[in-house]
Amino acid sequence: MRKKTIVILVFLFLVGLLNSQDKLSPFDILDRVDKNTFFTTAYSEVDMEISIKNRLIKKSMISYSEGNNKSFIKFLSPARDKGTKILKVNDIIKIYYPSAERIMRLSGHMLRQSMMGSDFSYEDMTERVKKLREEYTGEILEDENVESHNCYVMVLTSKNPKKTYYRIKIWVDKQLFVGLKEELYSRGKKLLKVLLAKDIKKSNQRYYASRIIMEDKLRKNSSTTMILKKIVFNIPIPAQTFTERQLMKK
Amino acid sequence: MLKNIFKFAWRNIWRNKRRTLFTTMAIVIGMITLIFAKSYIGGIMTNSVESVVKTQIGHIRIAHNEYLRLERIFPKEYLITNISKVRKLLSLVTEINHIDERIKFPLLLSYEDVNEPCIAIGIDPVAIDKSMDLSKTITKGQYFDSDQTKLIIGKGLADKMKVDINNELLLVTTDINYSTYALPFNIEGIFETGYSVFDKHVLYIPIEKAREMLNTPQAAHEILIFIQNPAEAEMVAQRIKSILDQNFPDNQYQVIPYQQADMVRSFLPMVEKIYDKIIMIVMLIVALVILNTMLMAVMERFHEIGVLKAMGLKNHNIITMIFIEAFCIGTIGAVIGGGIGGAISAYVEKTGINFAQMMGTEVWDKMDIPMPFFSKIMYPDFTMEILISSVIFGIFITLLAVVYPAYKSSKMLPVDAFRSKLNI
Numbered sequence: 001m002r003k004k005t006i007v008i009l010v011f012l013f014l015v016g017l018l019n020s021q022d023k024l025s026p027f028d029i030l031d032r033v034d035k036n037t038f039f040t041t042a043y044s045e046v047d048m049e050i051s052i053k054n055r056l057i058k059k060s061m062i063s064y065s066e067g068n069n070k071s072f073i074k075f076l077s078p079a080r081d082k083g084t085k086i087l088k089v090n091d092i093i094k095i096y097y098p099s100a101e102r103i104m105r106l107s108g109h110m111l112r113q114s115m116m117g118s119d120f121s122y123e124d125m126t127e128r129v130k131k132l133r134e135e136y137t138g139e140i141l142e143d144e145n146v147e148s149h150n151c152y153v154m155v156l157t158s159k160n161p162k163k164t165y166y167r168i169k170i171w172v173d174k175q176l177f178v179g180l181k182e183e184l185y186s187r188g189k190k191l192l193k194v195l196l197a198k199d200i201k202k203s204n205q206r207y208y209a210s211r212i213i214m215e216d217k218l219r220k221n222s223s224t225t226m227i228l229k230k231i232v233f234n235i236p237i238p239a240q241t242f243t244e245r246q247l248m249k250k
Numbered sequence: 251m252l253k254n255i256f257k258f259a260w261r262n263i264w265r266n267k268r269r270t271l272f273t274t275m276a277i278v279i280g281m282i283t284l285i286f287a288k289s290y291i292g293g294i295m296t297n298s299v300e301s302v303v304k305t306q307i308g309h310i311r312i313a314h315n316e317y318l319r320l321e322r323i324f325p326k327e328y329l330i331t332n333i334s335k336v337r338k339l340l341s342l343v344t345e346i347n348h349i350d351e352r353i354k355f356p357l358l359l360s361y362e363d364v365n366e367p368c369i370a371i372g373i374d375p376v377a378i379d380k381s382m383d384l385s386k387t388i389t390k391g392q393y394f395d396s397d398q399t400k401l402i403i404g405k406g407l408a409d410k411m412k413v414d415i416n417n418e419l420l421l422v423t424t425d426i427n428y429s430t431y432a433l434p435f436n437i438e439g440i441f442e443t444g445y446s447v448f449d450k451h452v453l454y455i456p457i458e459k460a461r462e463m464l465n466t467p468q469a470a471h472e473i474l475i476f477i478q479n480p481a482e483a484e485m486v487a488q489r490i491k492s493i494l495d496q497n498f499p500d501n502q503y504q505v506i507p508y509q510q511a512d513m514v515r516s517f518l519p520m521v522e523k524i525y526d527k528i529i530m531i532v533m534l535i536v537a538l539v540i541l542n543t544m545l546m547a548v549m550e551r552f553h554e555i556g557v558l559k560a561m562g563l564k565n566h567n568i569i570t571m572i573f574i575e576a577f578c579i580g581t582i583g584a585v586i587g588g589g590i591g592g593a594i595s596a597y598v599e600k601t602g603i604n605f606a607q608m609m610g611t612e613v614w615d616k617m618d619i620p621m622p623f624f625s626k627i628m629y630p631d632f633t634m635e636i637l638i639s640s641v642i643f644g645i646f647i648t649l650l651a652v653v654y655p656a657y658k659s660s661k662m663l664p665v666d667a668f669r670s671k672l673n674i
Contacts (some may be wrong), residue, residue, distance in 0.1 A: 050428055053327075057428045080429035080465065095422075097432035102420050104358075104432070110365040113358060117428030 026138030029152055032177035033170075034131045036206050041066050041237050045230040050118050052222040059116065070242040071125065081116060086125075087247050093122050096247040103247060112164060119193065119216035119224035123164055135159060136168065146171045146180045147198075161187065176200055176207040191217050204233045255567055258558075259574035269547055274583040276543040277644055280536035281587025282594065285640045287532040289595035289630035290603075291525045296631040298521065299514060304382040305443070307511045308350065308474025309483045310490065312336070315502055317471055324369070326355045327426040329469040330503060336473065339493050345477045345486045350377040351470040353460040357423035359453070361413050368407055369452050370421065372460020372470075381476055384441065384454070391415035391439035398456045400438035406450030408440050415440060421455070425465040433463060444606075444626035483507035537647045544579075544651035548572060548659065555659045556667025565660040572656040573649060580648025584641040591640070595632035602627040 024032075042065045050057040059081055065071040073086040083098035093106040106113070111123035136156035144153050151171040158166045166187035171180050182195040193216050197209030210228040240246055263270050303309060313321075317328035330336055333351060340349060353372035358365055375394035379385050384402075385393035394400060401419070403411075413419065415437050422432040435455060442449055461467055477486050487507040494503050508514055555568060563571075606626040659667070 052428065078427070078429060080425060080427065080431060084430060097420075097422065097430070100420055100432035100434050102432065102434055104360040104365070104420055104422060105363055106365060107363070110358070113367075114424070116430050117424040 024152075026140055026154055026156075027133055029140075029154065029172055029177070030131075030133035030136070030138060030156075033172055033179055034133055036177055036208065038068060038131070039065070039204075039206070039233045041233070041235055043230075043232045043235045043237070044228055047227040047229060048116070048118060049225045049227065050222070051224070052219070054221075057117070059118075064237050064241050066237055066242065068131070072241050072246065075116070083250075084116070085247050086115075086122075087242060087244065088125055089242055093125070094244060094247060103244065114216070119214040119219065119222055120226075124214070132156065132168075132170075135163070143174070144171060146173075149176075149180055150174045151180060163187075165192065173200070173207075178207045178209060180209075193217060203231065206233070252570070255571050256574055259571045259578065262571070262575055263578055269550070270579060273543050273547045273579050274586070276539050277580060277583025277648060278587035278590065280539050280647075281584055281640055281644050282591035284532060284536050284643065285588060285591030285632075285636055286595050286598075286630070288529060288636045288640065289599065289632040290628070291529060292633065292636065293599070293628055293630035295518070295522065295525065297629060298518065299508075301445075302511070302513050303480075303508050305448075307506070307508050307513065308381065309477045309480050309508050310475040310487045311506045311508075311511065312473040312475070312490070312494070312503055313471060313506075315504055318504055318506075324354055324356050326464055326466075326471070329426075329466055329471055330473060331466075331469045333468050333470050333473075335497070336494070339497055340473075340475070340490065342493065343486060343490055345479070345482060347476045347478050348377060348380050350374065350381045350474040350476065351457060351472075352378075352474065353457055353464065353466070353469075353471050355423055355460070355464055355471075357421050357463075359407075359411060360420040360422060361411050361417060364411050366407070366411055370423070370460060370463075371452060371454050372457040372463075373454050374457050375454075378454075381474060387441040387443050388439040389442045391437065393439055394454075394456065395438070397438070398459055399433075399435055401435040401453050401455045402439040402441050403437055403453040404449035404451065405440050405442045406446060407453060408437070410450065413437060421463065423463055425463065427465060429465070431463050431465070433459060435459075442626075446626070480508070484509055533643065536644075537650075540580075540644070540647045541651040544576060544648055545655055548652055548655035552659060552662070552667045556662070556664040559662075559667065560664040568660040569656045572652050572659070576648050576652040576656075577645065580645040583648070584644030587644060588637050588641040592632060592637045595630050595636075599630045599632050602629045 042063075044063045044065075046061050046063060048059040048061065050059070057078075059078060060076045061073050062076065063071060063073045069088075069090050071086075071088045075081040075084040080099075083096075085096040087094045087096075091107065091111075093111065095104045095106065096102075097104065106122055112121050114120070115122050115125065136158055138154045138156045141153040141155060144151055151173055154170050154172065156168040156170060164186070165184040167185040167189065169183040169185070171182070172178070173180050178197060178200055179195075180197050180200075183191060184193040184195065186192055193214060195215075196213040198211040198213065199209060200207050201210050202208075208228070208231070210231075212226045212228075213223055214226075215223045312330060314328040314330060317325055320328070337349070340346060351374060355370055355372075356367060357370050359368050373384075375384070379393070388402065389405065391402075394402065401421075403413070403419075408414065411419070417437050418434050419437065420432055420434050422430065425431050441454075457470070461469065475486075475490070477483060484507040487505045487510075491505040494505065495501055558568065558571075604627045
């Protein structure tokens with residue numbers, strides 16, 4: 001009898017636990033998504049495939065990141081892009097072009113320009129790493145499946161009316177708390193981009209997508225796939241990595 | 251008898267000099283207005299076509315089919331490749347005066363912390379100067395020399411970037427393989443074409459540097475061809491097309507004479523329609539002024555006409571007399587008005603009308619008027635055709651104006667004429 005009671009209690013506890021998980025607030029969901037996204041430092045090796053007008057253009061790069069605010073990218077191929085470096089510190093991006101041996105500083109609305117011919121913009125680098133729960137308020141819709149993953153579906157509205165992606169419709173995996181799909185809208189409700197996160201992997205207790213596909217809906221027949229070939233979290237990165245001197249270094 | 255009628259009419263004209271002067275003045279002012287309006291609007295039309303031809307489409311334009319289809323978004327990958335072969339083939343066409351190759355692409359312009367998207371046009375500085383006198387548009391600094399690392403920039407764009415001559419700009423673009431490429435250039439000169447939209451968004455660089463930036467050696471987006479006799483453009487274009495089709499079987503290049511260019515074919519007729527309506531309104535106003543003045547001039551002479559009839563002048567004699575008077579006044583007014591209107595139009599044709607100065611340069615610079623249909627300085631286009639047609643119109647309207655009063659006055663009884671009972 002006692003055993004039965006314990007089993008029933010455990011069962012009720014588990015049901016309660018599941019129910020409580022089902023009733024997560026938008027803030028809680030975004031918080032858990034953010035926890036998966038943010039790290040102290042990371043080193044990654046990435047291939048970028050731009051598919052446009054029946055052509056496939058491949059680029060490769062390495063990237064160092066520290067927190068949300070610092071990153072350094074160096075392009076390794078193709079030959080014309082080799083040596084191009086991008087330094088991001090807070091909301092300012094500096095790009096070094098080996099062909100000109102000059103640095104260009106990008107800020108403000110110029111960050112909306114395409115990054116290296118891809119469907120990602122420089123703004124995607126600066127803005128998307130900010131914490132969703134701090135930038136947006138959310139509303140939960142009916143659950144949906146994305147490639148057999150059961151997902152929370154939320155509509156996020158920016159707290160800042162000038163935000164490029166004023167509205168985001170996001171599909172968050174209920175188990176892993178990774179955004180599997182995002183539709184990014186302007187304030188005028190125009191669909192600007194669609195992001196798909198695929199091949200979810202686990203490292204250091206966090207889940208991340210090793211293939212991210214971005215479609216810029218303002219470019220016809222175009223998509224860019226970022227393939228994370230290698231990623232190492234919490235790796236020591238020298239402080240001088242995120243400096244202009246490093247940008248100019250041959 | 252006709253001789254006597256003519257004498258009557260001639261004396262009548264000079265008998266009341268004030269009346270004749272006012273009537274003639276109305277015709278003179280009408281003629282000046284009409285001739286100037288026609289010359290001015292003719293000037294807008296001629297300037298527009300010439301500007302489009304010189305700056306954008308040449309007498310004949312060769313470009314890739316897809317480039318022309320997507321031209322608005324600058325599809326940089328659709329090029330005329332193997333340009334030396336095309337040039338060699340074009341040398342067979344004797345009517346060609348010169349050719350002007352161009353590469354156009356969007357880019358990001360950077361100076362210190364200021365970035366601005368704009369359009370770069372890669373040009374052969376010598377060839378383009380033959381087409382559109384680009385060197386004469388330089389208002390500060392100099393035109394291109396042999397230095398390949400220099401550019402010239404539109405004044406509006408230079409102002410937006412807060413740059414001046416000798417400043418170094420960084421030009422960044424993606425090439426035809428979507429690789430990013432950048433080159434530094436020094437500003438050699440600042441140009442002002444008079445088309446504010448153009449000057450705000452365009453800079454010129456040497457074509458070889460444009461080819462380097464886009465990674466397109468031996469290629470151009472378009473070839474503009476200028477021929478000796480523009481009227482032959484359609485015929486020459488057909489010949490060039492058949493030569494190219496024989497040598498490039500994939501049939502990927504279009505050869506467009508300026509008469510068939512979209513800008514001329516679709517936009518100009520629309521503008522032409524608007525201007526035709528404006529001319530019609532001007533003609534109507536001029537006609538009403540002349541009609542009104544002539545009608546009054548005849549009406550106030552009913553007593554006099556009554557006397558003539560009482561003296562035995564026949565109806566047709568009265569009509570002939572009034573028509574001779576109208577013809578003389580109409581001719582004098584139209585000729586004087588034509589002379590003054592023609593002289594004013596011919597003078598302004600040389601000096602031009604500077605709208606930017608009239609409106610204030612600051613106001614003008616803020617206006618985004620689409621090129622090439624409205625330039626900073628407009629030059630009327632005065633022709634003998636305008637003069638002759640306007641003078642004929644003036645005389646015709648004067649004669650038309652007296653048809654009704656002449657008919658009515660010929661039909662009235664002398665006694666009614668004395669009492670001025672004629673109802674018009």
